[in-house]
Amino acid sequence: MMLYPAIDLKDGCCVRLIEGRADQKTVYSSDPQLIAQGFEAAGARFLHIVDLDGAFGGTPKNRQAIKAIAAAVQIPIQVGGGLRSEEDVEYTLNLGAARVIIGTKAVHSPGFVQRLLQRFGAERIVLGVDARDGKVAVQGWVEVSDLEAVEFGQRMYELGIRTAVYTDISRDGRLQGPNLKAISTMLQQTGLNIIASGGVSSLEDIRALKALSNSGLSGAIVGKALYDGKLDLIQALAAANE
Numbered sequence: 001m002m003l004y005p006a007i008d009l010k011d012g013c014c015v016r017l018i019e020g021r022a023d024q025k026t027v028y029s030s031d032p033q034l035i036a037q038g039f040e041a042a043g044a045r046f047l048h049i050v051d052l053d054g055a056f057g058g059t060p061k062n063r064q065a066i067k068a069i070a071a072a073v074q075i076p077i078q079v080g081g082g083l084r085s086e087e088d089v090e091y092t093l094n095l096g097a098a099r100v101i102i103g104t105k106a107v108h109s110p111g112f113v114q115r116l117l118q119r120f121g122a123e124r125i126v127l128g129v130d131a132r133d134g135k136v137a138v139q140g141w142v143e144v145s146d147l148e149a150v151e152f153g154q155r156m157y158e159l160g161i162r163t164a165v166y167t168d169i170s171r172d173g174r175l176q177g178p179n180l181k182a183i184s185t186m187l188q189q190t191g192l193n194i195i196a197s198g199g200v201s202s203l204e205d206i207r208a209l210k211a212l213s214n215s216g217l218s219g220a221i222v223g224k225a226l227y228d229g230k231l232d233l234i235q236a237l238a239a240a241n242e
Contacts, residue, residue, distance in 0.1 A: 001210045003240040004048040004078070004195065005039040005233060006223035007032050007069065009062040011053065016224045028227045032065050033072035040073045042233040047077040048165075048197075048221045049097075054082020055104075063095060070096025080128050080165070089116060093124065101165055103128030104138040107145060107152065110159060117160045127156050127164035127192070131182070137169055149182075153190030163218065164190070167197040177205050178220070180212070187215045197221040201230055206239045 008015050014029040029035050036047055049069060053061035060066075060082045070077055080101030083089050089100050106113045106127055116125045130137045131149040138145055153164060166186050168179040178199045186194055193216055196209055200222045209220045220240070225231035 001206075001213045001217065001240045002046055002195075002219035003044070003206070003237055004046050004219055004221045005044050005226060006048045006050065006197075006221050007035055007039075008050045008052050008223065009065050009081075012062060012065050015052070016227055017052065026227075033068040036069045036073050036077075039233060040075050043237045044233065045075055046098075046219075047073065047075060049077050049079045051079065051081030055080070056082075058082055058084060058104075060088055060092065063091070066092065066097070067095045078126060080126075084112075086112075086115065086119070089120070089125075093120065099124045099126050101126045101128040103130055106156060107136055107138050107147060110155065113156060113161065114159055122160055122162045125161065126195075127153070127161045128167070129153055129164050129186070130167045130169055132169040134182070150185060150189045153186055153192050157191045161192065163193045163195065165195045165197055165221065167221075168199065170198075177201060178209060180208060183209070183217065184212060184215065187212060187217060192216070193218040195219040195221060201225040203231070203235060203239045206236055207242070210240060210242070 013027050014032040014035050015025050015027050017024050051060050051062045076098035078099045079092050079097040083100050084105040092100050129149050132144050134149055136145050136147045136149050136152050176199050178196055183196050200220055226233055
């Protein structure tokens with residue numbers, strides 16, 4: 001199972017939010033590329049980058065930081081947050097991202113996803129499914145739609161999406177463990193390869209997620225637990241690779 005250390009960017013700094021709330025922000029570093037290099041040195045094989053300003057504002061805001069991270073490490077990165085035009089997707093890929101994550105725009109415009117898949121291929125376009133109580137949230141998690149997460153995943157699979165980052169918003173940043181039941185439902189009912197996000201805080205959490213890898217779970221994202229020292233990345237990577 002691939003483990004993705006997360007770097008959330010706000011105003012060029014590395015931060016963590018609780019449940020995606022901008023008023024619940026902790027700044028961990030003003031040098032995100034140094035954080036990225038530290039993750040790589042510990043053995044990470046892929047990084048997860050989120051432009052929070054882009055997610056809230058609707059257009060990418062942390063391009064320089066993303067470019068610096070991509071240049072500072074040898075491992076691939078995936079980037080999400082505010083990517084709502086073909087131009088922004090192309091620009092982000094050209095900055096050095098191996099793949100991009102599309103969330104809000106996919107909810108409002110399935111045709112946009114189709115065009116991206118045709119232009120860039122399924123291996124470079126990842127779906128972002130951010131859910132609160134089973135419903136898809138958009139606009140940086142500020143708005144909750146009427147669309148069921150499972151139904152959204154099924155629709156996108158039919159269009160050609162094969163990988164999705166599934167985030168349980170209520171668990172994000174709270175270090176209370178992942179929502180295994182919801183993740184299992186997504187795996188069983190959508191056919192997507194799922195990267196789980198939200199709540200991972202212990203080696204036990206990682207092992208519990210790894211047990212789902214035979215059902216299509218391809219990875220897990222870990223953030224706050226690393227920054228708060230509750231999880232050692234070297235040990236976490238070892239657990240994911242057991």
